[in-house]
Amino acid sequence: MPMSRVLLLGSGGREHALAWKLAQSPQVERIFVAPGNAGTACEAKCVNVGLAVTDWPALIRFAREQGVGLVVIGPEDPLAAGAVDAFAAAGIPAFGPTAAAARIEASKAFARAFMARYGIPSPRYQAFTDYDAALAFLRRADFPVVIKASGLAAGKGVIVPAAADEAVAALRAMLIEDRFGPAGREVVIEERLEGREVSVLAFCDGERLALMPAAQDHKRVYEGDRGPNTGGMGAFAPAPADETLLETMVATILQPTLAGLAAEGTPYRGVLYAGLMLTAAGPKVLEFNCRFGDPETQVILPLLASDLFTILHDCAHGGLRPETVRWHAAAALCVVAAAAGYPGAYDRGDVIVGLEAAAACVGVKIFHAGTTLDADGRVRTAGGRVLAVTAWGDDLAQARTRAYDAMSTVAFRGMHYRRDIGTRSSS
Numbered sequence: 001m002p003m004s005r006v007l008l009l010g011s012g013g014r015e016h017a018l019a020w021k022l023a024q025s026p027q028v029e030r031i032f033v034a035p036g037n038a039g040t041a042c043e044a045k046c047v048n049v050g051l052a053v054t055d056w057p058a059l060i061r062f063a064r065e066q067g068v069g070l071v072v073i074g075p076e077d078p079l080a081a082g083a084v085d086a087f088a089a090a091g092i093p094a095f096g097p098t099a100a101a102a103r104i105e106a107s108k109a110f111a112r113a114f115m116a117r118y119g120i121p122s123p124r125y126q127a128f129t130d131y132d133a134a135l136a137f138l139r140r141a142d143f144p145v146v147i148k149a150s151g152l153a154a155g156k157g158v159i160v161p162a163a164a165d166e167a168v169a170a171l172r173a174m175l176i177e178d179r180f181g182p183a184g185r186e187v188v189i190e191e192r193l194e195g196r197e198v199s200v201l202a203f204c205d206g207e208r209l210a211l212m213p214a215a216q217d218h219k220r221v222y223e224g225d226r227g228p229n230t231g232g233m234g235a236f237a238p239a240p241a242d243e244t245l246l247e248t249m250v251a252t253i254l255q256p257t258l259a260g261l262a263a264e265g266t267p268y269r270g271v272l273y274a275g276l277m278l279t280a281a282g283p284k285v286l287e288f289n290c291r292f293g294d295p296e297t298q299v300i301l302p303l304l305a306s307d308l309f310t311i312l313h314d315c316a317h318g319g320l321r322p323e324t325v326r327w328h329a330a331a332a333l334c335v336v337a338a339a340a341g342y343p344g345a346y347d348r349g350d351v352i353v354g355l356e357a358a359a360a361c362v363g364v365k366i367f368h369a370g371t372t373l374d375a376d377g378r379v380r381t382a383g384g385r386v387l388a389v390t391a392w393g394d395d396l397a398q399a400r401t402r403a404y405d406a407m408s409t410v411a412f413r414g415m416h417y418r419r420d421i422g423t424r425s426s427s
């Protein structure tokens, strides 16, 4: 097979991890990252391209000019807006679901109704566009609830109310005050589940799937799972899940989801990410995402023993060979270094020091997230989550020690991170 050129869309830690792993493939000649970050700017085989992730005409023109053989899409926004459909119409293969299949993430009301149609284990729920009807349901519900904006809200659309007035305020904010924009004009009120959370991701080709190691994210900003939710302050893999539990997840959740989407004429190609709660009654779906997780990808890809390009290419062409997807018997852990103020308004433009020393650590890779190169070639902060300091080892304890040792060598003004990623007390 001739070597391929890849166009990768996105600019976070997830995309740096994808670029790094794709660059290891002997089948990949070059990776164009649009728009990328300082990490992808310096990665082997990679070139950043200053194009926006939803500017289809410019991206398609660029992909044609450069002879791109595969487009890989990181974030949910371009997927939900139809990136894969646009590239397909232009005859360019792209890895990811179509807009219709991406509704599994882009509309929580669609996702819950879909799960109900196929008997996929889920909390009790109801969807509303009318405030009075939502309020009446809330008053009647004899279970603790979670309120969700149905549309994409960058991880901020889920409210787990501590008291009844908070639930009412959330409904008002979404349905009356329009504070979540179109995303909040429909809400899902659902039963609050109890248990341990786990992220299970699978490569899918429309019909078949290959499971990735289970991962655990740490969403709250402060140690001990306190403070507001973030995009994710760290992760590790594999998360505890024995063979029987994994088989249950595939048989009751992932496989029926793939079969249902195919039966409805919207076969799912791409990464299907199931956010699950391990309840006393078995695993139940908190949410589906239509893409790789961030920072889950940073801990999953270092464990992949197979060629990532082959897997993504096979999925995009409907020919995944699950038996060819193999994993190292090892563990990986990632700690996110965030900017002062994150997850609220945060600083940017600060110089990051110590990156070379961190890169020299054994079993460590510093994935960049919100970073940029200045005119003098210095790396500066440019986002809320700045670095995803990742390490791997024989077991979680070794990966954890290596990640925190590497973290102690990097610094920027106001940097903060959690010191309890991958410890028993955190989740």
Ligand code: AMP
Binding pocket: 123, 146, 155, 158, 160, 190, 191, 192, 193, 194, 197, 219, 275, 286, 287
């Ligand atoms: P989501 O974006 O839907 O995964 O929600 C973000 C976070 O909210 C999840 O990771 C859970 O911690 C929490 N959450 C969402 N739905 C529920 C639920 N039904 N019960 C309990 N917690 C939930």
Ligand code: GLY
Binding pocket: 217, 231, 232, 289, 292, 293, 294, 295, 296
């Ligand atoms: N880490 C959570 C997500 O990617 O949605």
